[in-house]
Amino acid sequence: MKKHPLYWIIEYQGKCIGTAKLYSVDELNRRAGYAIGIFDKKYWEKGLGTEVTQLVLKYAFEKLNLHRIDLKVLSFNHRAIACYEKCGFVKEGIEREGSLIGGEWCSDIIFSILEQEYHTSRLGHKAS
Numbered sequence: 367m368k369k370h371p372l373y374w375i376i377e378y379q380g381k382c383i384g385t386a387k388l389y390s391v392d393e394l395n396r397r398a399g400y401a402i403g404i405f406d407k408k409y410w411e412k413g414l415g416t417e418v419t420q421l422v423l424k425y426a427f428e429k430l431n432l433h434r435i436d437l438k439v440l441s442f443n444h445r446a447i448a449c450y451e452k453c454g455f456v457k458e459g460i461e462r463e464g465s466l467i468g469g470e471w472c473s474d475i476i477f478s479i480l481e482q483e484y485h486t487s488r489l490g491h492k493a494s
């Protein structure tokens with residue numbers, strides 16, 4: 367899609383089961399945000415979110431030459447947090463009570479991964 371060149375469909379067994387995107391790309395500071403969603407929970411916890419996130423990170427750092435990818439995740443979303451940590455994202459802070467969900471104030475955790483962290487991880491191809 368020309369309008370959203372960094373917005374991908376997640377296809378699994380011939381079906382579109384979700385999307386992943388890099389957004390707010392800032393070319394000057396070589397950074398972008400990341401978001402992923404698998405629509406149907408029957409496809410959760412099969413390693414797909416981890417695989418897709420690793421592929422997007424590879425593209426972001428190796429093709430787009432970005433320096434930093436970040437994201438926000440609700441603090442109770444333990445599945446997503448485990449997925450991001452497996453991919454090398456590092457917790458850098460908490461945005462306190464920034465979301466009102468079902469009448470409850472919820473906090474977001476901010477995660478990021480930097481290019482040097484990617485390249486020295488087992489995912490990076492430039493690891494020494």
Ligand SMILES: CC(C)(COP(=O)(O)OP(=O)(O)OC[C@H]1O[C@@H](n2cnc3c(N)ncnc32)[C@H](O)[C@@H]1OP(=O)(O)O)[C@@H](O)C(=O)NCCC(=O)NCCS
Nearest residue numbers: 402403404410411412413414415416439444445446448449
């Ligand atoms: C978040 C999401 C992309 C993760 O993708 P996924 O394919 O389900 O995740 P994976 O299977 O790759 O990894 C999930 C990990 O979470 C772990 N996990 C699951 N529930 C957990 C819990 N309650 N506490 C801690 N870890 C948990 C799993 O064990 C797995 O780790 P493992 O492979 O080491 O065992 C997907 O679940 C999703 O789209 N959810 C709905 C939308 C969403 O939450 N999007 C993110 C918004 S920030």
